[in-house]
Structures are given as structure tokens and as C-alpha cells.
Amino acid sequence: MFCGIFISSVFLKFCSQRVARLNIALGSAKNINNNFVWITVVLRERLTIDHFYTYEVTELLEGGMGYVLLLSLIDSARKPDLMESILQRSSELKVRFRYPYRSLLAAKTVKEQRAMSLFARECNIWLEFEHPGIVPLLKIVDVSGLILALMPQYSGSLRDLLLQPKVSYRNLLKALAEPVAALAEIYKRYKVVHQDIKPENFLYERKDGRLKLLLSDWGIANVQAAQLPNFKSELSQFALNTMGGFGTFPYMAPERFYSYISDIKADIFSLGIMMMEIVTGTQPYYTDQPLEQQIISGSYYEKAESMLLHIPQQLSGLILSMIHPSVRNRPGNYKGILKLLQYF
Numbered sequence: 001m002f003c004g005i006f007i008s009s010v011f012l013k014f015c016s017q018r019v020a021r022l023n024i025a026l027g028s029a030k031n032i033n034n035n036f037v038w039i040t041v042v043l044r045e046r047l048t049i050d051h052f053y054t055y056e057v058t059e060l061l062e063g064g065m066g067y068v069l070l071l072s073l074i075d076s077a078r079k080p081d082l083m084e085s086i087l088q089r090s091s092e093l094k095v096r097f098r099y100p101y102r103s104l105l106a107a108k109t110v111k112e113q114r115a116m117s118l119f120a121r122e123c124n125i126w127l128e129f130e131h132p133g134i135v136p137l138l139k140i141v142d143v144s145g146l147i148l149a150l151m152p153q154y155s156g157s158l159r160d161l162l163l164q165p166k167v168s169y170r171n172l173l174k175a176l177a178e179p180v181a182a183l184a185e186i187y188k189r190y191k192v193v194h195q196d197i198k199p200e201n202f203l204y205e206r207k208d209g210r211l212k213l214l215l216s217d218w219g220i221a222n223v224q225a226a227q228l229p230n231f232k233s234e235l236s237q238f239a240l241n242t243m244g245g246f247g248t249f250p251y252m253a254p255e256r257f258y259s260y261i262s263d264i265k266a267d268i269f270s271l272g273i274m275m276m277e278i279v280t281g282t283q284p285y286y287t288d289q290p291l292e293q294q295i296i297s298g299s300y301y302e303k304a305e306s307m308l309l310h311i312p313q314q315l316s317g318l319i320l321s322m323i324h325p326s327v328r329n330r331p332g333n334y335k336g337i338l339k340l341l342q343y344f
């Protein structure tokens with residue numbers, strides 16, 4: 001069964017799509033594994049959060065394992081006075097979440113029953129992180145049985161930016177410094193490996209005329225070596241802690257194909273492939289050979305070298321070390337990468 005999830009997640013996670021209707025597994029937060037029914041969420045549907053705030057679904061996005069609903073607050077539903085009293089009460093109760101009262105929100109949920117416990121695992125990991133380079137989890141709500149992880153709404157993903165290349169690679173690399181600093185801190189503090197570094201999982205916004213990128217999607221993070229103080233999961237088996245085998249081919253380091261264990265160097269590999277894409281516009285693979293074969297054999301490396309010939313040596317040298325087929329030859333931390341990104 002694990003193998004089945006592997007295959008489908010690899011293919012499905014390749015890109016997110018916009019769809020007009022979603023069938024979502026409905027479950028109760030307390031009884032997360034049982035008694036599912038399916039509901040259909042359609043565009044323009046209204047959802048009321050925490051009794052007072054009614055949002056309209058303005059977009060339905062589909063990722064590999066989850067759905068993301070983009071939500072817009074309907075003006076007439078604003079209740080500032082009530083909000084005040086709730087804020088007061090929530091601080092009294094020492095509720096740790098920031099209240100999701102914003103005119104635009106995004107809500108992540110799951111597609112199917114088997115993914116519900118994985119979603120709970122993801123939220124558990126996500127809750128630990130607070131960093132300007134990471135998409136914050138604002139609150140988890142239960143809307144008539146539909147469990148939503150609320151976050152701010154962003155303008156799109158780095159993939160969207162790469163598809164309409166109006167932004168220079170220098171500006172993209174500069175914006176990458178903050179989420180990479182976040183990855184470095186998360187690794188240093190908690191030993192968490194993200195395992196799904198790719199353009200779809202970096203969201204963007206423009207703030208004060210500046211492009212900002214934020215890292216998201218902790219769905220297949222490796223927490224095997226993690227020291228997360230409040231992390232709880234029903235899924236304690238080794239395979240699920242490491243989420244070995246899951247991933248997105250073009251970004252998966254060679255060692256992840258034959259070992260469930262991945263460490264910081266697997267994320268550094270994925271980041272290197274992504275930086276290659278930012279700088280050259282394409283991934284370093286031959287189109288006439290299967291991807292996994294090229295990754296496992298290391299044959300992509302020569303292509304990468306030729307693609308980076310005209311890129312400044314400091315940058316091309318760094319990227320080539322990050323995507324080196326041999327784990328030993330890759331950087332073991334983000335220091336040098338950050339130094340270069342911050343320079344842009």
C-alpha cells in the first residue's frame with residue numbers, strides 16, 4: 001500500500017490545478033480516522049468560520065495530497081464588536097493561535113480519508129514553526145465537520161512566477177534568502193527535513209514593492225530525528241516518520257530513491273535543482289530519458305554543468321555542489337548558500 005501512495009503522490013504532486021468543484025472527505029477533529037462522508041465544495045460557496053465570519057470560496061486549488069480553498073470575507077458578515085470580545089477572551093484563555101480575521105484567507109484540507117491522519121501529522125509539525133520565511137498556520141477550524149488549516153492568502157507560487165518570467169533571476173534568488181534562512185533555522189533547532197522543496201511549495205506576495213517568498217507544505221517532512229516539543233502523531237512507524245519514498249521526481253536527491261533516510265543534504269539537493277530552474281529556466285534533465293534513471297545514475301550532472309557555463313562562477317559552482325550526485329560532495333549546511341543569496 002505504501003508503494004501505491006508513493007506512485008500516486010509523485011505523479012499527483014507535480015503541479016496544482018484550478019478546479020471548479022472538489023469532493024472532500026468530511027471528518028470530525030476528535031474522531032479523525034472514522035466515519036467519513038464526502039461533501040462537495042463548489043466555487044462561490046459560503047463557509048462560516050467561528051460562527052461570525054462568512055467567507056466566499058473564490059478559488060479551488062488542488063495539490064498532490066490536499067486541496068486549498070481561497071476564501072474572501074463577505075463584508076456584511078463583519079462583526080468587529082463581537083470580534084473584540086472574542087479576542088479578549090482568547091487572550092484570557094491563552095489561546096496560542098492568532099485569530100484568522102483577515103479579508104483574504106487560504107484553507108488547506110485533505111482529499112481523502114487515508115490522507116486525514118497525514119494531514120493531522122502535517123499540521124502538528126507546521127504548528128511548531130514561526131518564521132518570516134514560513135507560511136504561518138493561523139488556526140485549525142472545524143466548519144461543520146470540514147477541517148481546515150487556515151493561513152494567509154498569497155498571490156501564487158514560485159511556479160507561477162517561473163511560468164511568466166517577468167521577474168529577474170537575481171530578484172528571485174534575493175527573495176529566496178528568507179525561506180532558506182527559515183529552513184536553516186528549522187533544521188538547526190528541530191532537525192526537520194522538509195523533503196518537498198520545489199517551486200510549487202514557495203508562495204509569494206509583494207510587500208512594499210518587494211517580492212517576498214515563503215515556504216509551505218510540511219506534508220512529507222521527515223521528523224525521524226526531530227526534536228519537536230509538542231509533536232504528537234498516531235503515525236509513529238518509522239516509514240511515516242521519515243516519509244521515505246514520497247516526493248517529486250525532478251527534485252528528489254538520488255539517495256532518496258534507495259534509502260528512507262534523508263537528511264539536510266536531500267533538501268539542499270532539491271533547493272539546488274530549484275535554483276537551477278530559477279537561473280536557467282529549466283531543470284537539468286535530458287527529455288529523452290526517464291528522470292529517475294538520470295537521477296540515480298548521476299547522468300544529469302553533465303547537462304547541468306553545460307547549462308551553467310555562462311552563469312557567474314560563484315553561483316554556478318555553488319549550484320553544482322548542491323546538486324552533486326554524491327552526498328559527500330554537497331554542502332552540509334545552508335551557510336554558504338545563504339551568504340550568496342543575501343548578496344543579491
Ligand SMILES: Nc1ncnc2c1ncn2[C@@H]1O[C@H](COP(=O)(O)OP(=O)(O)O)[C@@H](O)[C@H]1O
Pocket residue numbers: 013016061062063064065066067068106108135151152153154155156157200201203216217219
Ligand atoms: N496560502 C495560499 N495562498 C495561495 N495559494 C496557495 C496557498 N497555499 C497553497 N496554495 C496553492 O495550492 C497548492 C497546493 O497547496 P499545498 O499546501 O502545496 O498542498 P499539497 O500538500 O497538496 O501539495 C500550492 O502549490 C499553491 O499553488
Ligand SMILES: [Mg+2]
Pocket residue numbers: 063064200201217
Ligand atoms: Mg505542495
